[in-house]
Amino acid sequence: MRYRPFSLAVLGASLLAPAHAAGVAQPGDLRAFVLAASCAACHGPDGHSPGAIPSLAGKSARFIEFAMQEYKSGASAGTVMNRIARGYSDDEIRLIAARLGRREEVR
Amino acid sequence: MALSRRALLRSGAAVALGWLGAGGRVARAAGTQARVVIVGGGFGGATCARYLRQLDPSVEVTLIEREPRYLSCPLSNLVLVGERTLDAQAHGYGGLRALGVRVLFDTVTEIDPVARRVRTAGGTQLDCDRLVLAPGIELRFDAIAGYDAAAAQQLPHAWHAGEQTLLLQRQLAAMPDNGVVLISVPAEPYRCPPGPYERASLIADWMRTQRPRGKLLILDAKDSFTKQALFQSAWQTLYPGLIEWVRGSDGGAVERVDAAARTLYPGFGFNEHRGDVVNVIPPQRAGAIAQRADLSDASGWCPVDQLSFESLRHAGVYVIGDAAIAGKMPKSAFSANSQAKVCAAALLCALHGQALPEPSYANTCYSLVARHYGISVSAVYRLQQGRIEPVAGAGGTSPLEAPSAVRAQEAAYAEGWYASIMADSFG
Structure with a gap:
């Protein structure tokens, strides 16, 4: 058996990876990590903001993607988020949301 | 399955299976850990150490920093006018230690960028597979x-x-x-x-x-x-x-x-x-140690491959944060933090012989x-x-x-x- 040298299982140890991450290895994991890692500088590690900036922890992937798109289009008015959201493609926003967001699973 | 795989990867056994050496770029005896030494414990160095350990706990990360108490610059203008205390600017390294980063309080006196060897005033000598410098600025x-x-x-x-x-x-x-x-x-x-x-x-x-x-x-x-x-x-x-x-x-x-x-x-x-x-x-x-290590150019700053932050002057040595020439990014704490994450990903790709992902940075x-x-x-x-x-x-x-x-x-x-x-x- 051969391991993908870089598997999501490895990345699963990351604070940024939500609890569901210990799953199937997928290509582009590191790409999603690098994209989403930028968010932590303001929103805190693992989306847990200790200060005035809203936390992302516990938000669903669908919510994060929707909010980013609203900022990108200007439908929502933020402070810095409109300027930041315009820097990402729709695919990149999906990757970020999937990485940071809670997956809506059937319980 | 996933968990046992992760447990295996955390252990040295994973190295013995050969995955760390997959790209053949890092030669080391089976069963030993990949070693990364980071010089400088500001925003760049600390972030790099933290993310390396989070992404791959099998990597041995040593951070060398002069001061046990980091005094940060952001918000320090409030200290000037009595709106904030200097103590509020202070941060320790307990959080990094808790992640398994070896934190050494010492002054780096000599770096051999070819052998990737670091010597400190305290007499420690460290060899590593990858060396990261985050020395900040020298006035x-x-x-x-x-x-x-x-x-x-x-x-x-x-x-x-x-x-x-x-x-x-x-x-x-x-x-x-x-x-x-x-x-x-x-x-x-x-x-x-x-x-x-x-x-x-x-x-x-x-x-x-x-x-x-x-x-x-x-x-x-x-x-x-x-x-x-x-x-x-x-x-x-x-x-x-x-x-x-x-x-x-x-x-x-x-x-x-x-x-x-x-x-x-x-x-x-x-x-x-x-x-x-x-x-x-x-x-x-760039911080004095980067110059002594032959990592800066005539501008006084350190040229790097802006995809990985690997030095253009010495392979296997990386420079992040204020000291690096990083295109249009300003020299800020946020930039250093952002660069450190891209660099951590690049370091792991280098250690594991993987292709680098397309980077993304923010400030x-x-x-x-x-x-x-x-x-x-x-x-x-x-x-x-x-x-x-x-x-x-x-x-x-x-x-x-x-x-x-x-x-x-x-x-x-x-x-x-x-x-x-x-x-x-x-x-």
């Missing part, structure tokens, strides 16, 4: 005639948080009623581009009530500066007539100082300026124009033709016209950002 005491380390005891720079911050704070507190404050600002690149103007703003905010007959003069080597329209419009509203900005071509570029006389001399043909409190922010270059710089008046500039960056460039159509500054509630919110976010980035960088 140039050879750039302005008369401005050396001794002169900085009279005309503080306060561009490293600590004693210098407290010295400038004491000088301000002792300033006479009609005192004149001078701030000398260098040409770019330098650490924290909006920092001098935030400093001028917060000092003016304090003077407005404490020294209302005083004046503040900014002598700038540049002809324009970041968030200029926002700063200047706020100055006009909040501190009319208090702050005067002199641009480089009008005699703002200071060439010589007389420390004893607290006087700054611009070039030929321009008047000198005498102040009661004189803050000289001198030109800068946001908040500035306080008054205690409850914040403005920001932000950008998302991509690699374009090997250079880090801002994404067109994105980023930019706060709007020039905005209600005070928006300014107050950005001021609150400035402190919120600080809380988040400290947690993200230091744990």
Whole structure:
């Protein structure tokens, strides 16, 4: 058996990876990590903001993607988020949301 | 299955299976760990150490830092005017240790960038597979005639948080009623581009009530500066007539100082300026150890592959943060934190023989124009033709016209950002 040298299982140890991450290895994991890692500088590690900036922890992937798109289009008015959201493609926003967001699973 | 796989990868057994050596780029005996040594425990170094350990706990990460207590620069302008204590700027390294980072408090005296060997004043010698330097800046005491380390005891720079911050704070507190404050600002690149103007703003905010007959003069080597329209419009509203900005071509570029006389001399043909409190922010270059390690070029900064932050001068050695030449990214805590994450991913790819992912970088710089008046500039960056460039159509500054509630919110976010980035960088 051969391991993908870089598997999501490895990345699963990351604070940024939500609890569901210990799953199937997928290509582009590191790409999603690098994209989403930028968010932590303001929103805190693992989306847990200790200060005035809203936390992302516990938000669903669908919510994060929707909010980013609203900022990108200007439908929502933020402070810095409109300027930041315009820097990402729709695919990149999906990757970020999937990485940071809670997956809506059937319980 | 996934869990047992992860457990296996965490253990040395994974190395024995060969995955660490998959690309053949790191030769080491089976069963040993990949070793990364990071020199410098500021925002760049700490973030890199933290993310390396989070992404791959099998990597042995050693961080060497001189001071057991890190004093951060962001928000330190509030310390100058008594709105914040220096202790509030202090952070320890317990969070990194908890993640398994070996933290060594020592001074690096010698780096062999070819052998990737580090020696410290304490007599430790460390060899590693990959070496990361995050040495920050060195203030140039050879750039302005008369401005050396001794002169900085009279005309503080306060561009490293600590004693210098407290010295400038004491000088301000002792300033006479009609005192004149001078701030000398260098040409770019330098650490924290909006920092001098935030400093001028917060000092003016304090003077407005404490020294209302005083004046503040900014002598700038540049002809324009970041968030200029926002700063200047706020100055006009909040501190009319208090702050005067002199641009480089009008005699703002200071060439010589007389420390004893607290006087700054611009070039030929321009008047000198005498102040009661004189803050000289001198030109800068990469931290001294980067220069001794042959990682800087004639500019004084370190050229790197902007995809990975690997030095263009020595393979296997990486430079991140203020010391690195990182395209259009400003030298800021946020940039260093962002670069450190891209670098951590690149380090793991190098150690595991993987192709690098397409990078993504970001920066946001908040500035306080008054205690409850914040403005920001932000950008998302991509690699374009090997250079880090801002994404067109994105980023930019706060709007020039905005209600005070928006300014107050950005001021609150400035402190919120600080809380988040400290947690993200230091744990």
